[in-house]
Amino acid sequence: MRALVLRKPGEAGVETIADPPLTDTNVLLKVRFVGFCGSDLNSFRGLNPLVAYPRILGHEVSATVVEDRGRDGGALSAGTNVTVSPYTSCGECPSCQRGRRNACQFNQTLGVQRDGALAEFIVLPRERLYPAKLSLKELCLVEPLTVGFHAVARGRVCKDDTVAIWGCGGVGLGVVAAASSRGGRTICIDVDDEKLQLARMAGGQLTINSKREPLHDRLLEMTQGRGPDVVIEAIGTAATFRAAVEEVAFTGRVVYVGYAKEPVTYETRLFVQKELDVLGSRNAQPEDFAAVIKLLEARIFPVDQAISLVVPLEEAADTLRSWSDNPSRFRKIMVSMDDCRRVSRSAARHCG
Numbered sequence: 001m002r003a004l005v006l007r008k009p010g011e012a013g014v015e016t017i018a019d020p021p022l023t024d025t026n027v028l029l030k031v032r033f034v035g036f037c038g039s040d041l042n043s044f045r046g047l048n049p050l051v052a053y054p055r056i057l058g059h060e061v062s063a064t065v066v067e068d069r070g071r072d073g074g075a076l077s078a079g080t081n082v083t084v085s086p087y088t089s090c091g092e093c094p095s096c097q098r099g100r101r102n103a104c105q106f107n108q109t110l111g112v113q114r115d116g117a118l119a120e121f122i123v124l125p126r127e128r129l130y131p132a133k134l135s136l137k138e139l140c141l142v143e144p145l146t147v148g149f150h151a152v153a154r155g156r157v158c159k160d161d162t163v164a165i166w167g168c169g170g171v172g173l174g175v176v177a178a179a180s181s182r183g184g185r186t187i188c189i190d191v192d193d194e195k196l197q198l199a200r201m202a203g204g205q206l207t208i209n210s211k212r213e214p215l216h217d218r219l220l221e222m223t224q225g226r227g228p229d230v231v232i233e234a235i236g237t238a239a240t241f242r243a244a245v246e247e248v249a250f251t252g253r254v255v256y257v258g259y260a261k262e263p264v265t266y267e268t269r270l271f272v273q274k275e276l277d278v279l280g281s282r283n284a285q286p287e288d289f290a291a292v293i294k295l296l297e298a299r300i301f302p303v304d305q306a307i308s309l310v311v312p313l314e315e316a317a318d319t320l321r322s323w324s325d326n327p328s329r330f331r332k333i334m335v336s337m338d339d340c341r342r343v344s345r346s347a348a349r350h351c352g
Helices: 039-045 138-153 172-179 193-202 215-222 238-247 269-273 286-297 314-325 345-350
Strands: 001-008 011-015 026-035 060-068 079-082 121-125 130-131 162-166 185-190 206-209 231-233 253-256 277-280 307-312 332-336
Touching: 001 314, 011 269, 011 314, 026 079, 026 138, 039 206, 039 314, 060 138, 079 138, 138 172, 138 286, 138 307, 138 332, 162 172, 162 206, 162 238, 172 185, 172 193, 172 231, 172 286, 185 193, 193 206, 206 215, 206 314, 215 231, 215 238, 231 238, 238 253, 238 269, 314 332
Parallel strands: 162 185, 162 231, 185 206, 231 253, 253 277, 307 332
Antiparallel strands: 001 011, 026 060, 026 121, 026 332, 060 079, 079 130
């Protein structure tokens, strides 16, 4: 089968690899769409410390069941469309023992610590699959949105909260939609007017273009001088990490989704003086997948507007290069695997 292989930073191309082996505990899937994520871009640039090369990228997935050999009565029917939870969990580490398998100490995410979904076929355990009555593009958007939903859950957002969201990319849009669905008052912060407009379509109420507007002054204006109750940082720079702590209200909550690619220096007095809850947020839980699927089934999320480009597998490497050269040009990029130029096993009847 064909796959997009990242041989080393900056060097990616379509190669022929072996078909994945199917066992009685896994499901054979025909991959339909794969979304590019910021982690894929960092891997392409050589800035992802978790990835080893060569690597097949891709963890935002919609797929169609080709074969499920499960013999426990719960097998998925061939032709069922699903989205995918791309994580693993060991069941034994402290995180897993506390019921927080999303933060498993030994997690291996598709496309990062193990080969991902930018291939014609993949095999995955059935418990990692989520069937839903959604389009293939909607199913591909589920996982990135769950990351934002999980961050909002970590921040304990409620209807009395004003929530400031740094970054309105794919994860940030999930934060906006989740905070809005909980009744929070949302302030969306970005340097791109198109992303801010999209954030409003996803449920954002107020926006700040921090390139043109004085961020500190505008936040005080919008919060009657208090600062936001919750700050969720979805960019991952030293400057925004610091700003989150500086701008949040006293006794507020700060949630970090991304992580800075360099050391961050803080005025630590603010942690104590404000008595802050500073939280990390990693991946997503099953309840986050259920919440996002419910949101998308309600048809209130701007799916078409969130996707800026769809390309075939043959153009994926060039698109990665273009994205790396000009990241602000793109919102969500998806790779379509549906040309069916090469058909394997019994998948032919399920393609297209």
